[in-house]
Amino acid sequence: MRESSFVNRNKARWEEFEKIVNNQDRSSPDKLAELFIQVTDDLSFARTQYPTSRTTQYLNSLASKIHGEIYQNKKEDKNRFLLFWKEELPAVLYSAQKQLLYAFLLFVVAGTIGAVSAAYDDTFVRLILGDGYVNMTLENIKNGNPTHVYSDGSEMDMFVGITLNNIMVSLRVFVFGVFFSLGTGLFLFYNALMVGTFVMFFYQESQLSQALPVILLHGTIELSSIVIAAAAGFLMGNSLLFPGTYSRLASFKAGAIKGLKIVVGLIPFFILAGFIESFVTRYAFMHWGIKTGIIGASALLMIYYFILYPIQLKRNGRI
Numbered sequence: 425m426r427e428s429s430f431v432n433r434n435k436a437r438w439e440e441f442e443k444i445v446n447n448q449d450r451s452s453p454d455k456l457a458e459l460f461i462q463v464t465d466d467l468s469f470a471r472t473q474y475p476t477s478r479t480t481q482y483l484n485s486l487a488s489k490i491h492g493e494i495y496q497n498k499k500e501d502k503n504r505f506l507l508f509w510k511e512e513l514p515a516v517l518y519s520a521q522k523q524l525l526y527a528f529l530l531f532v533v534a535g536t537i538g539a540v541s542a543a544y545d546d547t548f549v550r551l552i553l554g555d556g557y558v559n560m561t562l563e564n565i566k567n568g569n570p571t572h573v574y575s576d577g578s579e580m581d582m583f584v585g586i587t588l589n590n591i592m593v594s595l596r597v598f599v600f601g602v603f604f605s606l607g608t609g610l611f612l613f614y615n616a617l618m619v620g621t622f623v624m625f626f627y628q629e630s631q632l633s634q635a636l637p638v639i640l641l642h643g644t645i646e647l648s649s650i651v652i653a654a655a656a657g658f659l660m661g662n663s664l665l666f667p668g669t670y671s672r673l674a675s676f677k678a679g680a681i682k683g684l685k686i687v688v689g690l691i692p693f694f695i696l697a698g699f700i701e702s703f704v705t706r707y708a709f710m711h712w713g714i715k716t717g718i719i720g721a722s723a724l725l726m727i728y729y730f731i732l733y734p735i736q737l738k739r740n741g742r743i
Contacts, residue, residue, distance in 0.1 A: 427474050434466060437669060441486060458678050460490045465674040513689040515743035516682045518734035523658040527651045530609060531616040538620025542628070549628075552621045562629070570631040571638045575706035587698030590646060591691060594653035598660070598687045605661025612654040619647065637715045638708045642701035644722035649690045649697065652730055656683035693726070 441459050467483040474480055517524075541548045550558050564572040593615075600607025626635040663679025664672060704718065737743045 425473065427477060427479060430470070430473070431479055433669065437462070438466075438483075438486060441490070458681065460487065461677045461681075462670060462674045463487045463490060465671050465677075469671070508685075509689070511737065511743055513685055514729075514734040514737050516685050517730055518738050518743060519682065520655050520659045520686065521731075521734075523662065524652065524655040524730070526658055527612060527654040530612055530654070531619075531647075531651050534613040534616035535620035535623075538617040538622075539624040540620075541617075542621045542624035549621055549625045552618055553625065558625070561625070565629055565631055569708060570626065570629070570635045571705070571708045574638070574701065574708070579702045579706075583698050583702035586701050587695050590649070590694040590698060594650060594687055594690055594694065597650060597653045598657045598683055601657025601659070601661035601683065602664070603661070604665050605658050608654050608657030608661060611657075612651070615650060634708075637712070637719065638705060640719045641705045641715060641722075642697045644719050645693050645697040645700070645726060648726040648730075649693050653687055653690055656686035659683045659686070 441463060444459065463483060464487050467480070467487050470477070470480040470483050538552065542552075560573065561570065564570050569575075597608055597611045597615075600611050623632065623636065626632045660676070660679040660683040663675045667675035670678070700718065700722075734743070
């Protein structure tokens with residue numbers, strides 16, 4: 425690429441970087457880190473193609489400024505943890521609204537396919553859920569407690585095992601996004617297919633009214649979090665597919681950082697879901713009012729923090 429073309433292609437972005445760096449009050453450490461990745465990527469290309477040019481010298485100076493700002497701001501930021509939950513994560517969530525919508529729609533479509541397939545194919549439930557699980561659940565239904573599986577074992581062992589498993593599932597659905605979003609889509613599709621099959625199985629056994637509220641006690645947060653983790657995977661995968669004006673590597677780095685923030689932000693919610701599943705869900709025959717309250721509060725928590733709160737911050741100019 426000719427140097428003039430390289431400059432013309434990236435000049436507007438470099439000027440924007442200078443404005444952000446010079447305005448210290450609005451330069452968060454993570455924003456500066458993202459800029460640093462992009463500028464150093466441009467600098468690496470310039471050093472290879474135009475080692476003695478003024479463009480290379482300019483980019484080297486710009487990268488030094490950004491590096492200095494990162495070091496200074498990181499020392500001064502005493503509320504880093506609080507800032508992450510109040511502004512940084514919501515800002516990423518706002519930028520991932522489309523990916524979140526795509527993940528939700530895919531989950532609904534796949535869940536519907538699972539339910540319809542189970543309704544019209546007698547072998548589909550065992551194919552997806554496995555003979556062991558189906559036989560165990562049928563035995564539990566026969567004994568009068570279709571969700572007895574949630575009351576087996578000690579609470580603490582269940583809590584640790586379930587929470588770690590859910591975190592690993594979210595990491596996998598995110599990491600698979602590296603395959604240009606296809607891996608994340610397939611992983612989410614299969615999990616949603618299982619959910620739809622699961623629901624239809626209980627419906628066919630005339631146990632849905634008893635089983636579904638019990639499952640949603642923890643499932644409201646758990647399933648929502650998996651969909652959000654898929655949005656993080658799509659965010660990373662789309663950064664490879666659609667780099668825009670950035671190089672593909674710089675775009676991927678930025679997308680991966682944003683996606684990882686979302687996954688890290690989900691950890692407390694997986695802990696909460698694991699706690700509910702281990703210590704609360706086992707009481708299947710609790711009063712319906714308690715079930716409704718827990719499910720409703722869980723749904724409000726997920727909708728507000730991951731959808732409404734980022735929109736509110738954006739409207740107020742805080743992100």
